[in-house]
Amino acid sequence: MTDGIVFERMALIGIGNLGSSIARAVRERGLVGTIAVADFSDRALARAAELGLGDSYDESPAEAVKDADLVVICTPIGTYGAIAEGIAPHLKPGAVLTDVGSVKQAVISAVQPHVPDGVHFIPGHPIAGTEKSGPDAGSGALFEGRFWILTPLEGTAPEPLARLETLWTRCGALVEELPAAYHDKVLAVTSHLPHLIAYTIVGTAFDLEEQEQRDVIRFSAGGFRDFTRIAGSNPIMWRDIFLNNREAVLEMLQRFSEDLSYLQRAIRWGEGDKLQELFTKTREIRRGVIEANQARPFPYGTSGNGNGK
Amino acid sequence: MTDGIVFERMALIGIGNLGSSIARAVRERGLVGTIAVADFSDRALARAAELGLGDSYDESPAEAVKDADLVVICTPIGTYGAIAEGIAPHLKPGAVLTDVGSVKQAVISAVQPHVPDGVHFIPGHPIAGTEKSGPDAGSGALFEGRFWILTPLEGTAPEPLARLETLWTRCGALVEELPAAYHDKVLAVTSHLPHLIAYTIVGTAFDLEEQEQRDVIRFSAGGFRDFTRIAGSNPIMWRDIFLNNREAVLEMLQRFSEDLSYLQRAIRWGEGDKLQELFTKTREIRRGVIEANQARPFPYGTSGNGNGK
């Protein structure tokens, strides 16, 4: 399967940032025969049709999944349970069902009970995306050089798994298999906690008085600007992530708060050596991140330089 | 003064990221006659000479400031008091003394007592820089389109102030005057608190066990990567900033911690509406940042898009 069609008929449920990126990626590379698109939003559907992202457009996911060999759920994860329940009777035997949700254990709990025998449910999460929403936000190049994590359940059949891996690999992604619980823990650190903190600090700035708030925006190049970008992400998607990865997020948040108190105390008491020690340690992690990317020379995002301090 | 030399003889104390950027910026634009460079570090001095950043090189700031019409202190702010004391007897009457330190009130307290009559001390802070250190990290374009804040003391003579503003304006900066206390408060939000938080979260990740830490680095594209960049900044510079802007940083940190506790509680109790409400509000701030930049179409830094989630 190094060229040609990997799945004959694909259904995409949700045609926003992620869904439209997948549509573009597989289209541009000729990896699927036809694409059936479903979305709650009339506007998203109409726009997807204008952009020619699919071959058919439906408000009803149940309609879209009929005869599909591959179904990809690309909606906020709070909707997964109801979607799985709705499409279950219409799934084709032998079909692969996957998703792109940013949390995996909760998704498995919500979806798995509805999956009929003979349908292969393989949960997934591409570590790729932006803070933008909607069908215009997507890009066919989004997955190039990015990790795409799969968290297959025990007993997953090897052929459907290999086929799904082929699809995402041929979209340019680096596919990795991880246990769902481990995924949720690592992502709590690399993504969920950073977003929570960015949301918080931008919210803190929101409560300043008007003139100060205006100047915070004007002088945002000193670090704050990066946080506003993260905190500009889709509110419903992120609400659902925090509600569905509660344990891991709260655990990491607890550790973070303790570490922050330690620094707060060091600042209060003028303990410069403690500050310097930590700030020197964190440089090592930065070096690790740079090396990890250098070892794999692909674009991880354009962020990296030239921000004001 | 729309072209030609603005200051005949400039002394730069500290030839790292900021000092070397200034040297390059004024050189490339022909804004000063000669540049005398001083730095504690032999290596930085030697490298500066290799790069041709100055006309003379000294370990002693006292030597470099002799006959200088403009002296710019570009070292970590913890060194300012001793430097001011050391150069004071050697400053030329009528000279302008300025700096680039990221905190202004503490800098004024440290420097002002040493400034001889007839020397014009005008504290400053360019909102520009990167996380890198040393003479190779600088760029002559660093200040283009960036704010350069001056916090002149009461009674500052208008001519030297205007001349200094001309210099930085002709380096491409947007010069703004602010009261020092107000500067410190706004920067605590836009820069100091974001750095403290980034250092903390990267430190939290450092304490994970080995395998997890490795995967956090591999999957860092989901938000964490931006934090590691910030947390890769110069440890001594940042130690000094926190020690010298203690009150404002602690006040903002207090507010931040309260806001974070509120979110923590909302996650624990599954209060999705509270999360969504905040996440929607923060989008407004993001919009403000984007609009502020669009109103002034210049590069504020390359960070902005395409990071994995």
Ligand SMILES: NC(=O)c1ccc[n+]([C@@H]2O[C@H](COP(=O)([O-])OP(=O)(O)OC[C@H]3O[C@@H](n4cnc5c(N)ncnc54)[C@H](OP(=O)(O)O)[C@@H]3O)[C@@H](O)[C@H]2O)c1
């Ligand atoms: N964005 C990222 O960076 C990123 C990265 C990795 C994974 N993910 C995951 O990708 C998923 C989608 O995120 P996204 O950024 O693509 O969001 P998005 O741009 O907002 O797209 C989601 C689309 O799904 C539609 N939708 C919502 N509920 C639905 C339902 N019950 N049935 C059918 N359609 C529904 C939305 O319509 P409305 O607009 O009317 O609500 C919208 O058109 C999330 O689960 C997220 O965790 C996102």
Ligand SMILES: NC(=O)c1ccc[n+]([C@@H]2O[C@H](COP(=O)([O-])OP(=O)(O)OC[C@H]3O[C@@H](n4cnc5c(N)ncnc54)[C@H](OP(=O)(O)O)[C@@H]3O)[C@@H](O)[C@H]2O)c1
């Ligand atoms: N980087 C930014 O983003 C940024 C932005 C705005 C303002 N600033 C401000 O700019 C200043 C310098 O930052 P930077 O990023 O340019 O740092 P940097 O690259 O580390 O350069 C500082 C230079 O000063 C030297 N130095 C240290 N103590 C000295 C002393 N007592 N006398 C003479 N030289 C001394 C250092 O030598 P050693 O290496 O031997 O210590 C180094 O060569 C800081 O006050 C900071 O607050 C920085």
